[in-house]
Amino acid sequence: MSLKRDDLSRTDFSSLVTGDAVPPTPPGDVLLHEFMVPNALSAGALAVALRVPVTRIEGILWRERAISPETALRLARYFCTSAEFWVRLEANHALRVAQACCGSAIDRDVQPITA
Known part of the structure; x- marks a missing residue:
């Protein structure tokens, strides 16, 4: 996610100074701020363009639904990116959320295999 020069004075960088982990950016936020807003797209307009239900796009934007491989293919085609992106x-x-949630417990509970 990029910052505009004008926004720097209003941006909170305290987590970088304290060393606290920066929370992972949800894919829906990237979709909204990096692709939809710059192209003046609503959830409904994107859903029509992708030929998917609007509830699918809203679910991604509202952090209630993951981007499926099929949706990734559709987003890639529409925005000229790759599905892999x-x-x-x-x-x-998902991995960063799991690491923040369960990483320490897994490190305590699971011992690496020894040769």
């Missing part, structure tokens, strides 16, 4: 965005977000 959308799939990786979703997978990386």
Whole structure:
């Protein structure tokens, strides 16, 4: 996600200064701010363009639904990106959320295999 120069004075960088982990950006936020807003697209307009139900797009934007491989293919075709971009965005977000939620417990509970 990019920042505009004018927004720098209003941006909170405290988590970078304190060393606290920056929360993972949900794929729906990337879709909204990097693709929909610059192209003046509503959820309804994008749904029509992708030929999917509007509830699918709204679910992604509202963080209630993951980007499926099929939706990734449709987004890639429409926005001239790759499907891998959308799939990786979703997978990386899910992994970071799982790491934040369960990583320490897994490190305690699961011992690596020894040769």
